[in-house]
Amino acid sequence: xxxxxxxxxxxxxxGSGKTxxxxxxxxxxxxxxxxxxxxxxxxxxxxxRTKDSEQELKDLGIGLICSPYANSNLDIPALPAxxxxxxxxxxxxxVIDVGGDDSGAVALGRLSEKIREENNFQMxxxxxxxRPLTRAAKEAYNILLEIEKASGLPFTxxxxxxxxxxxTTAEDIMKSDEKARELSALCGLPVIMTSAVESLxxxxxxxxxxxxxxxxxxxxxxxxx
Amino acid sequence: xxxxxxxKGNEAIAEAAILAGCRHYFGYPITPQTEIAAYMxxxxxxxxxxxxxxxxxxAAINMxxxxxxxxxxxxxxxxxxGISLKSEGLSYLAGCDLPAFVVNVERGxxxxxxxxxxxxxxxxxxxxxxxxxxxxxxxxxASVQEMASLTIKGFDLADKYRITSMxxxxxxxxxxxxxxxxxxxxxxxxxKSWAVTGTKMQREHNIINSLTLVPDELEKQxxxxxxxxxxxxxxxxxxxxxxxxxxDIIVAAFGIAxxxxxxxxxxxxxxxxxxxxxxxxxxxxxxxxxFFEAAKTAKHFISVELSMGQLIEDVELAIRCTRPVxxxxxxxxxxPSPAEVLDAIKKANEGGDK
Numbered sequence: 001x002x003x004x005x006x007x008x009x010x011x012x013x014x015g016s017g018k019t020x021x022x023x024x025x026x027x028x029x030x031x032x033x034x035x036x037x038x039x040x041x042x043x044x045x046x047x048x049r050t051k052d053s054e055q056e057l058k059d060l061g062i063g064l065i066c067s068p069y070a071n072s073n074l075d076i077p078a079l080p081a082x083x084x085x086x087x088x089x090x091x092x093x094x095v096i097d098v099g100g101d102d103s104g105a106v107a108l109g110r111l112s113e114k115i116r117e118e119n120n121f122q123m124x125x126x127x128x129x130x131r132p133l134t135r136a137a138k139e140a141y142n143i144l145l146e147i148e149k150a151s152g153l154p155f156t157x158x159x160x161x162x163x164x165x166x167x168t169t170a171e172d173i174m175k176s177d178e179k180a181r182e183l184s185a186l187c188g189l190p191v192i193m194t195s196a197v198e199s200l201x202x203x204x205x206x207x208x209x210x211x212x213x214x215x216x217x218x219x220x221x222x223x224x225x
Numbered sequence: 226x227x228x229x230x231x232x233k234g235n236e237a238i239a240e241a242a243i244l245a246g247c248r249h250y251f252g253y254p255i256t257p258q259t260e261i262a263a264y265m266x267x268x269x270x271x272x273x274x275x276x277x278x279x280x281x282x283x284a285a286i287n288m289x290x291x292x293x294x295x296x297x298x299x300x301x302x303x304x305x306x307g308i309s310l311k312s313e314g315l316s317y318l319a320g321c322d323l324p325a326f327v328v329n330v331e332r333g334x335x336x337x338x339x340x341x342x343x344x345x346x347x348x349x350x351x352x353x354x355x356x357x358x359x360x361x362x363x364x365x366x367a368s369v370q371e372m373a374s375l376t377i378k379g380f381d382l383a384d385k386y387r388i389t390s391m392x393x394x395x396x397x398x399x400x401x402x403x404x405x406x407x408x409x410x411x412x413x414x415x416x417k418s419w420a421v422t423g424t425k426m427q428r429e430h431n432i433i434n435s436l437t438l439v440p441d442e443l444e445k446q447x448x449x450x451x452x453x454x455x456x457x458x459x460x461x462x463x464x465x466x467x468x469x470x471x472x473d474i475i476v477a478a479f480g481i482a483x484x485x486x487x488x489x490x491x492x493x494x495x496x497x498x499x500x501x502x503x504x505x506x507x508x509x510x511x512x513x514x515x516f517f518e519a520a521k522t523a524k525h526f527i528s529v530e531l532s533m534g535q536l537i538e539d540v541e542l543a544i545r546c547t548r549p550v551x552x553x554x555x556x557x558x559x560x561p562s563p564a565e566v567l568d569a570i571k572k573a574n575e576g577g578d579k
Contacts, residue, residue: 014260015231015233015402045400047257047340047396047397047400073333073338073339073340073341073558075256075340128231130229130230130231130404131230131231131232132230132231132232132236132240133264133267135230163231164229164230164231164404165231165402165403165404166403166404167229167404
């Protein structure tokens, strides 16, 4: 990832880890000294959202754009008017976390024309080959095409975020690399990164793209005896 | 061994149901269980099954009733307000002794309430929910793997006893993602000679009907059904025991509350408090004997729940009120933290709160 485009979009299958990746990516840009906002455009999933990291983002000085109803009991696919900041304010880097599948990518329709016009964006297809409906490269490819159709934007690269949650091993991730290669061959896009929790990064060998270290939010229900 | 996949609790239920041979799903979307329907919508057409989004919950449960009458494996899923709408159908299924599988991924109530997790449908599930004397088998998973395994178990128990089994999970269980191992399921042969599948002019008609015109007939049916319930109460209670052997304090908790409680118990043990947990896996039949036995040595019980004191009543009944039982709860979509549970354990240890 030599030159970072102003807008970075994370799209992919439902539950592929887009939110986590987007939050970590925004933090990385901030560490590089850039002015950053992160926009949560998830209109599909009312649980587990960017807003869960609100305090952390605030402390780091990363702007958060999300529905005023996120994490409330109002279960409607509302988008905030402030989302236009991502395309209007060209002095700030924008990381956009999009909802899962084509139904989530529909939310981009409102922004896609301006994003294409400015033509300073990168759109990553987040892939987790341990998810039940994207275990094969072909299945992931179909979802990739559906998202492009719904969003009106073309992907520019693949982010391999394959994981088994807490039980992920370096071996699991390295095994997924073959599928990432297959997907890359199908769609003609490069694998720009392989992401993993920080503790596993050193063990990764032979994976494509930059190794992108992740810090994960600890959840209250994880049992760590 | 099958390969592991990373699944949401809701997806695990849907895939496990398919592995268990369920090819008929009827439902109506509601957060936080919508992924079950979404998953079924994607998978069922590919395997020759039926996914149907009904016009309402009432329609969906009656479609379940229809398929159940033919002896085929069938399910529906919903969240709290939707289960209330389906309760009439649940009563009819019970009145006809039909096997069916139902999922309730609970959210906060009463009324439309909220979309965040809750366990406040405990009474509704364990006492039947609809009208009339009846029970359902109620299973309470505490991991995504259990969402799958108890789904398979639920279908088997339903067929074995001609009863409705229900998964009672909270929103967190439905939404959380964990690795799951799913393997081929061997389904035993169950007697389906009662099913309405056409006589081919070779046998008497089978009739599925919950209307009984003669009172003493209806009474006989009720007595017979409760004989069956006795057998279920004898054979099917399940629970997990965690550090109970030397425990002075026993925490009772299921689902997400049990996961939080486990963290608190481990912490309390570090502070030399002898505490353990009984986690009911079947909420009906309730593991009464396990609690009763534990009360012979334990001095204090704590019910940790996402409701205003529902599980606590079964704990008190099971131990015949021989020990104090305190309530540690959050409601309305809130979840007790390990620290809150630890506080309750410390109070019990000091002999406080009762």
